Amino acid sequence: MDQVLTLIAPTGSSALTEAMVAAAASAVTELGGQPGSTDWLDPGTACDVPFAGIDANKVEATIRARLADAPLDLAVQPAAGRRRKLLIADMESTIIGQELVDELAEIVGVGSRIAEITARSMAGELDFAASLRERVALLAGLTVEVLDQAESRITLNPGARELVQTMRAHGAYTALVSGGFTRFTEPVCKICGFDEARGNTLVIADGRLTGKVGEPILGREAKAAALGELAERHNLTPEQACAVGDGANDLEMLRTAGLGVAYRAKPIVRDAARFRIDHGDLTALLFLQGYRRTEFTS
Numbered sequence: 023m024d025q026v027l028t029l030i031a032p033t034g035s036s037a038l039t040e041a042m043v044a045a046a047a048s049a050v051t052e053l054g055g056q057p058g059s060t061d062w063l064d065p066g067t068a069c070d071v072p073f074a075g076i077d078a079n080k081v082e083a084t085i086r087a088r089l090a091d092a093p094l095d096l097a098v099q100p101a102a103g104r105r106r107k108l109l110i111a112d113m114e115s116t117i118i119g120q121e122l123v124d125e126l127a128e129i130v131g132v133g134s135r136i137a138e139i140t141a142r143s144m145a146g147e148l149d150f151a152a153s154l155r156e157r158v159a160l161l162a163g164l165t166v167e168v169l170d171q172a173e174s175r176i177t178l179n180p181g182a183r184e185l186v187q188t189m190r191a192h193g194a195y196t197a198l199v200s201g202g203f204t205r206f207t208e209p210v211c212k213i214c215g216f217d218e219a220r221g222n223t224l225v226i227a228d229g230r231l232t233g234k235v236g237e238p239i240l241g242r243e244a245k246a247a248a249l250g251e252l253a254e255r256h257n258l259t260p261e262q263a264c265a266v267g268d269g270a271n272d273l274e275m276l277r278t279a280g281l282g283v284a285y286r287a288k289p290i291v292r293d294a295a296r297f298r299i300d301h302g303d304l305t306a307l308l309f310l311q312g313y314r315r316t317e318f319t320s
Contacts, residue, residue, distance in 0.1 A: 023058040023072035023101060027081060030095040030299070030306045033180065036066035037093055043069050046085050053080060064315035068306075072101055093301045097310055099281070104312045106281055107258050109189050110249045112267030113200035113210055113221070115144075116285050117182045117304075122206050123157050125172045132160055146270030146290045150201060150241040155234075158224065162233025166226060169205050176206065178213065181304030186214045187319040188308055189264070195256050199248045201241055201271050220248060246274035266307060267291070283307055 027046060031037035047057040055076030062069045073081065082098040089096070114121045121144075127136035136157045143153035186196050198219040200207050211219035223236030238244070245267075253260050265272070265279035268287040276282030276295045284295035285304065292298050299306045308318060 023056075023074045025073050025078050025081070025098060026101045026104070026312075027071040027073065027085065027098050028063075028068065028096060028310055028312075029071070029089075030068045030302045030309050031066065032093060032301050033067060033303050033305060035093070038066055038069060042089060042092060042094070043071060045088060046071050047073075049084050049088060050076065050081055053084060055081065063309050063313065067315070068309040070312065095299050095302050095306055097297050099297075099310070103262070103280075104310070105192065106189070106262055106264040106279075106311060107194050108249075108253055108256060108263040109186065109194055109196040110199050110245070110252065110263060110265040110275060110279065111186075111197070111216075112245075112269065112272050112275075113198055113207055114202050115268045116266055116272075117179060117198065117214060118210060119177045119179050120175055122172050122176070122202055123154075123161075125175050126161055126164070126168060127157070129168055129171050130161070130164060136160055144269035144271070145288045146273075150271040151239040154201065154222065154239060154241075158231070158235050159233040161231050164231045166229050166231070168231075169224075173206060173209060176210065178210075179304055181302075181306070183214050184318050184320045185304045185307055186216055188313060188317065190215060190217070191319045192313075192317075194264075195252065197248070197252055199240070199245050199275070201239075201245070201269075242271040242274050245272060246278045249275055249278050264307060264311065266304070281307075281310060283310070 050057040050073045053076050055073045058072035078098045124137045139153050139157050142148045196216045198211050198216045200221040203224050204221040207219040207221035222240050225232045225234040260278050261280035263279040264281040265275045266283045266285050284291045284298040
């Protein structure tokens with residue numbers, strides 16, 4: 023069996039049933055393919071359905087249509103080489119639940135102005151670098167203590183640490199590559215256990231934000247370049263990488279990776295990415311790689 027369909031329900035929901043898996047296998051047969059034996063990666067949550075003899079895109083489209091009313095994520099991919107050796111992850115609204123420029127703005131009372139710019143940037147309506155400069159300019163004069171307040175609001179998204187720790191335990195190199203700021207990527211890197219973190223720099227003088235960002239800005243092209251650089255450093259190909267993000271500035275990175283996953287993403291990203299997770303948590307990326315729940319590490 024050269025292809026595998028993976029069905030994933032939200033963790034703890036038990037929403038994936040034997041009947042749903044059987045329906046997926048039947049669809050493969052009806053389309054002219056040969057399904058193999060189903061393999062439950064986590065009962066009630068994730069199951070693999072291997073198959074051969076039929077176009078993978080046709081299988082995915084058919085099963086998405088048949089299970090459209092169920093809160094399930096699914097993906098079809100080659101069965102070989104599923105476990106990736108490199109993880110590149112966006113931070114804000116992906117590994118963590120916040121957009122930290124928005125948090126800073128809310129603390130000082132300019133939240134609505136900056137949140138609107140952030141939303142348009144992540145939706146691909148504005149140039150990322152220009153929008154970041156514009157947002158940070160509105161924060162000029164803030165004391166560095168405000169950064170501590172914003173950091174205290176950080177929460178990891180469910181499954182973030184399990185994703186990083188499990189891939190590391192199985193030999194993958196992990197990197198947090200963010201369009202956000204090193205002031206926040208560094209603590210998140212430590213909490214999750216990433217091997218390294220990259221981000222943009224806030225320019226500070228006399229204990230206050232100047233309203234400027236260090237150049238060059240790490241944006242859309244730089245994220246994809248970081249993936250290529252890290253793959254080359256570790257003697258890997260981009261196909262051996264897993265990348266995850268939610269915003270328009272993540273698109274090139276997701277397209278470059280062998281497993282590029284749009285995680286609860288903006289519509290432009292969800293529609294363009296080859297793989298997407300709309301319902302599950304970040305452990306869904308482990309199921310996509312064929313990990314069993316019993317193999318997860320936290």
